[in-house]
Amino acid sequence: MDYTINKANLEVFSETLQFLAEQDKDIYVITSDSRGSGKLVSYGQRFPEQIVEVGIAEQNLVGVATGIASMGKKAFAVSPACFLTARALEQIKNDVCYSDNPVKLIGISAGVSYGALGSTHHSLHDYAVLRAINNITIVAPADNYETEQAIRQAATMTSPVYIRFGKKNMPDSLSGASGNGKHDFKVGRGRIIQEGTDLTFIATGEAVLPCVQAAEVLANEHGINCTIVSMHTIKPLDNTLIMEIAANGKPIITVEEHSIYGGLGEAIGSLLLQNGFRNPFKIVGLPDDHTVSGSQVEIFEHYGISKKGLSDTVLTWIKK
Amino acid sequence: MEIKVLEEKSKLYRRNILKYIYHAKAGHTGGSLSVIDILNVLYNRIMHVSPENFDSNLRDRYIQSKGHCVEALYVILADKGFFAEEDLLTLCKYNSPYIGHPTKKIRGIEQNTGGLGHGLSICCGNALVAKKDKSGVRVFTVLGDGEMAEGSNWEAFMFAAHYKLDNLCAILDYNKLQITAPNAEVMGLEPLNKKLEAFGWAVRQVDGNNIEALTQTLESLPFEQSKPSFVIAHTTKGKGISYMENVLKWHHGVPNAEQYEMALAELN
Numbered sequence: 220m221d222y223t224i225n226k227a228n229l230e231v232f233s234e235t236l237q238f239l240a241e242q243d244k245d246i247y248v249i250t251s252d253s254r255g256s257g258k259l260v261s262y263g264q265r266f267p268e269q270i271v272e273v274g275i276a277e278q279n280l281v282g283v284a285t286g287i288a289s290m291g292k293k294a295f296a297v298s299p300a301c302f303l304t305a306r307a308l309e310q311i312k313n314d315v316c317y318s319d320n321p322v323k324l325i326g327i328s329a330g331v332s333y334g335a336l337g338s339t340h341h342s343l344h345d346y347a348v349l350r351a352i353n354n355i356t357i358v359a360p361a362d363n364y365e366t367e368q369a370i371r372q373a374a375t376m377t378s379p380v381y382i383r384f385g386k387k388n389m390p391d392s393l394s395g396a397s398g399n400g401k402h403d404f405k406v407g408r409g410r411i412i413q414e415g416t417d418l419t420f421i422a423t424g425e426a427v428l429p430c431v432q433a434a435e436v437l438a439n440e441h442g443i444n445c446t447i448v449s450m451h452t453i454k455p456l457d458n459t460l461i462m463e464i465a466a467n468g469k470p471i472i473t474v475e476e477h478s479i480y481g482g483l484g485e486a487i488g489s490l491l492l493q494n495g496f497r498n499p500f501k502i503v504g505l506p507d508d509h510t511v512s513g514s515q516v517e518i519f520e521h522y523g524i525s526k527k528g529l530s531d532t533v534l535t536w537i538k539k
Numbered sequence: 540m541e542i543k544v545l546e547e548k549s550k551l552y553r554r555n556i557l558k559y560i561y562h563a564k565a566g567h568t569g570g571s572l573s574v575i576d577i578l579n580v581l582y583n584r585i586m587h588v589s590p591e592n593f594d595s596n597l598r599d600r601y602i603q604s605k606g607h608c609v610e611a612l613y614v615i616l617a618d619k620g621f622f623a624e625e626d627l628l629t630l631c632k633y634n635s636p637y638i639g640h641p642t643k644k645i646r647g648i649e650q651n652t653g654g655l656g657h658g659l660s661i662c663c664g665n666a667l668v669a670k671k672d673k674s675g676v677r678v679f680t681v682l683g684d685g686e687m688a689e690g691s692n693w694e695a696f697m698f699a700a701h702y703k704l705d706n707l708c709a710i711l712d713y714n715k716l717q718i719t720a721p722n723a724e725v726m727g728l729e730p731l732n733k734k735l736e737a738f739g740w741a742v743r744q745v746d747g748n749n750i751e752a753l754t755q756t757l758e759s760l761p762f763e764q765s766k767p768s769f770v771i772a773h774t775t776k777g778k779g780i781s782y783m784e785n786v787l788k789w790h791h792g793v794p795n796a797e798q799y800e801m802a803l804a805e806l807n
């Protein structure tokens with residue numbers, strides 16, 4: 220597959236926001252001592268009137284962002300995903316979602332991006348808790364292209380949205396050329412990265428890349444041709460696409476940087492079961508465990524969210 | 540321990556903080572160097588806690604609310620004999636229990652922290668029980684100045700005064716800096732003593748990098764009967780290493796080989 224590892228989605232987020240803010244004075248960024256971690260220092264220098272600092276106070280961050288959004292501004296509340304979606308959960312539930320204020324919640328350094336800083340800094344619960352809250356779109360872009368599109372589309376959305384990504388360099392665009400038909404990014408529509416006949420990976424966020432790498436091994440060394448879908452929007456889920464894929468009866472494996480409980484995998488499993496599909500089905504994510512310590516890459520490898528881990532999992536599973 | 544001995548310990552601790560951060564290529568350098576004198580006095584002079592009494596419910600409790608500066612805590616606990624110091628060579632490595640925030644997997648650590656604004660509330664619960672049980676147990680925490688913006692702290696400030704927790708002492712590592720900028724720019728704290736007094740706390744200010752001053756202050760606890768005690772410890776972020784002092788990037792900056800040698804030379 221044709222892609223190059225380019226820059227962190229975090230960088231793309233910041234660049235996109237600056238691009239938007241140049242033309243749109245309604246763009247507001249709200250931070251909780253997270254300006255540096257959010258790569259927003261240059262944004263702050265260029266648009267000092269369009270950034271608000273609340274200090275290390277995530278609940279206040281979401282409350283203030285709500286107030287800014289309800290005055291008609293495009294409020295991007297930016298904080299590490301772990302604190303944003305745990306500390307400020309009630310503000311997200313009541314003030315943003317229930318009260319229908321279109322805040323754009325940006326969870327940075329999501330999943331296990333913070334590595335050895337440990338579980339206080341990991342967000343492996345965010346899809347699960349937010350899926351259970353009505354009136355919020357959940358997006359985890361896989362590459363730079365998806366990130367840019369997600370931020371642009373979020374700016375125009377009139378309902379709440381949560382977008383999360385990490386800080387590791389990611390591919391420019393995983394499906395090669397961007398912007399043609401089914402490879403396009405649209406919030407709420409799965410993006411087909413490649414098509415195959417034997418098995419489908421449905422993954423989200425930074426877990427898509429290892430699927431692409433594993434699929435290469437499976438194709439080249441074992442003749443197993445995989446479809447890969449970047450299911451960047453976890454809610455609302457692209458039910459139509461998933462059921463179209465499942466119609467061939469072939470195995471489906473879901474992969475996510477999230478607890479195996481309550482995330483993308485369970486959402487898809489539930490959809491398939493309730494619609495009569497009985498495809499062989501497997502969920503890969505972080506098990507219900509004290510997460511092993513190490514860097515993001517080491518944690519991914521430990522739990523098999525890697526080229527080798529995923530190709531091995533598929534091979535032992537399919538052979539049975 | 541005598542003041543002179545403690546002062547020597549602080550030098551050793553600073554060397555060890557740098558050593559293990561340098562080795563791990565990760566860590567919160569500036570805030571560990573600012574808080575180390577406070578921990579030194581607490582662990583070597585004030586608190587009744589050691590590997591020998593750690594399983595006793597009667598030990599004093601320390602919960603590090605500014606959990607990111609765990610390296611300072613690790614080197615003290617190692618020195619106290621809670622674990623072998625060379626274990627710290629695995630800091631932040633794959634499968635090591637020594638991660639970048641306090642965890643109870645490490646003997647000597649009371650609570651898992653790392654999300655800011657949790658420690659004081661837990662201390663309040665500890666202190667409430669100690670007071671009800673008349674056990675004589677004292678409870679300590681260290682907060683960061685940036686951390687003070689978390690609303691949960693102010694809920695706990697109310698609680699501690701309401702329940703007259705004079706066995707509780709909160710110490711602020713007032714190094715004036717957080718990640719983005721000085722607190723004064725990010726979210727001003729002043730006039731802090733007045734705020735805390737208005738919340739019902741007995742407040743003292745001290746040079747938080749001066750062992751003797753810290754000792755005097757902490758030996759006069761509780762500052763007032765029936766009130767929780769708050770120590771505003773004025774410190775310097777990066778204390779002891781000239782090129783780190785008051786420089787923002789050393790919040791979680793890691794020295795390179797040359798900088799590491801320079802730092803050790805300054806501490807000798």
Ligand SMILES: Cc1ncc(C[n+]2csc(CCOP(=O)(O)OP(=O)(O)O)c2C)c(N)n1
Nearest residue numbers: 252570653654655683684685686716717718
């Ligand atoms: C709830 C929460 N929000 C944000 C963070 C990220 N964070 C870690 S350290 C830090 C700055 C802390 O500054 P301060 O309290 O002044 O600590 P010190 O200067 O002593 O390092 C921030 C924002 C966190 N750990 N927890």
Ligand SMILES: [Mg+2]
Nearest residue numbers: 684685716717
């Ligand atoms: Mg500080």
